[in-house]
Amino acid sequence: MTSAIPGFWAVIPAGGSGTRLWPLSRRSAPKFLLDVTGSGQSLLRASWARLEPLADHRILVVTGASHSDAVRRQLPMLPAESVVAEPSPRDSMPAIGLAAALVEHRDPGAVIGSFAADHVIDDEAAFHRAIHEAVALARTGELVTIGIEPTGPATGFGYIREGAALDVSGAEHGRRVEEFVEKPDLPTAEKYVESGEYRWNAGMFVVQASTLLELLAQHHPEMVATLRTIAADPDRLEELWPSLTKIAIDHAVAEPAAAAGRVAVVPADLGWDDVGDFESIAGFSDGHHGPDGIIVLAGTDDIISVDATGVVSAGSGRLVALVGVEDVIVVDTPDALLVTTPERCQDVKKVVTQLAEMGRTDLL
């Protein structure tokens, strides 16, 4: 199942600053460039390694201009034209749309699969199986998403409501998508999970490049025209990019297509996580234990625990000593220290907001 898929191109949108992972994640070193899990490779590099067996070098990374050099350094095996630098942030639709137009220009019948650069997937074999099915569905003209089996009533993700099973060869688990729903509150999330009809929306899309542009053209024909112009003449990227509407692919394409019955889902249990905050990292870092009760993200030798539990990233070279604290999150970097808890670590972004207000760009 891990054989390459002919005509399949992997697109990796590498954006987002990961403010909830400050002070590890910074403007100059966003989450996707970092090894936040202690795995030994950055999230971007892990994404590439996961997709390469399926795409066999047919990989495009779309990233911000300020990060394109760093992306090229982390992925030196990619040819120069495979790292596309957005002149400015225009949200996900222009980024993925440009990738679709570039792929369509080179390979008109191609299927693209778009996967964020900063997520983790534990079960690579299950991911590969799901993408094989998704490509089979995409070849029938569907916009296909991967529906993640919920492991709990998460309120931090959008959900996908499944409909009837589809009958497509090579996609035995494929189903219709009834609708995409926004991040729910907790009681709603609990109902979703109980019903068995809902999956987490991990923002993964598999679709023929030309189908994506066709769906986009229904509401944004001018964007498709511009994207195809750039694809035919990449030298015009700087000139035309600012004219593109700033919009997410969910609103521009996925939601209207679902309403029109054009979206399918392949449910999958992948050990997926969006690495949204430090609690999330702790959840899948079971292998990186330090002293008793401490999950270590960095700096194993420089941590002393006396009756303490929690997560420690000791990345400054200084010794970190925890005494009698329970379920604490300590992130130590050379210029900033964070102390928080699993319950409150979503609010780390408020620190970033305060730093911005204080003009402390050195720490952003």
Next chain:
Amino acid sequence: MTSAIPGFWAVIPAGGSGTRLWPLSRRSAPKFLLDVTGSGQSLLRASWARLEPLADHRILVVTGASHSDAVRRQLPMLPAESVVAEPSPRDSMPAIGLAAALVEHRDPGAVIGSFAADHVIDDEAAFHRAIHEAVALARTGELVTIGIEPTGPATGFGYIREGAALDVSGAEHGRRVEEFVEKPDLPTAEKYVESGEYRWNAGMFVVQASTLLELLAQHHPEMVATLRTIAADPDRLEELWPSLTKIAIDHAVAEPAAAAGRVAVVPADLGWDDVGDFESIAGFSDGHHGPDGIIVLAGTDDIISVDATGVVSAGSGRLVALVGVEDVIVVDTPDALLVTTPERCQDVKKVVTQLAEMGRTDLL
């Protein structure tokens, strides 16, 4: 009441490593040399400032050989002979005994008052009043201690049980000491405080130098002989010091003298604290607030709090951000970071023990 007391000499034993205040306090920079309270001066310097009005330059500091240079740098107004360097640690009796012998040699009728270099006293006027009374009592041949009004059932201090009132002119609050008792457990401490008969033992002693040596001679005549030999010829300090018994003044003199009815107490409410641990520091640092809910010991400008409470020493120059943590203690230094709680901060010494076992002398 803050006039100088004729014939009164202040002795400041400056010892102890303050392992419960690691990583602020180190072997090379023990508690008494540090401004751990954010007051703007070290505990030693504050002790000098408190005693100078009473002693009018008649001050002796007894400290370890490795700290004598630092003591002289912090107290440059003291003449060289007023900083006595112990060749090796022999506990409190040889240190205070040597000071008594040195003072007796220069001023046979003098009264000495011994006060640890690393405690804080909030109410200096009350302290001065108490010492005036204590000196009046000492002149009648008593060994006098100051009994601190308990503010709660502390288990970290020894207690003094008071007896009958004494009738000494100039010492209207003076009472007999029935006994010194060791650090109690909590139920015992609660009984002590309820009874109204017990005071905290702050280790302060006011006594004629010759009386102290006379009391010491009852059980340790050889020590007194040696101390007087050194006082007459300070060049013999290095040679004779190692022969002195390692013993605390409490066991060598105070307890036997109390049993013999020779000890008096002046009760006082001083806002005293032994600065034993970080919880203790937080308790009397009300004036040093940073962001909402945070007591700042150092680095006010570099602390961000989002719904957090606790004590922060941001002494490394790095920004410290706390998110949603309650009652946390964070001590940040250039080479080590501590995170603990008020309930458990006594166990910080266990970190120091572990570091010693690990051979991390760089951090001790």
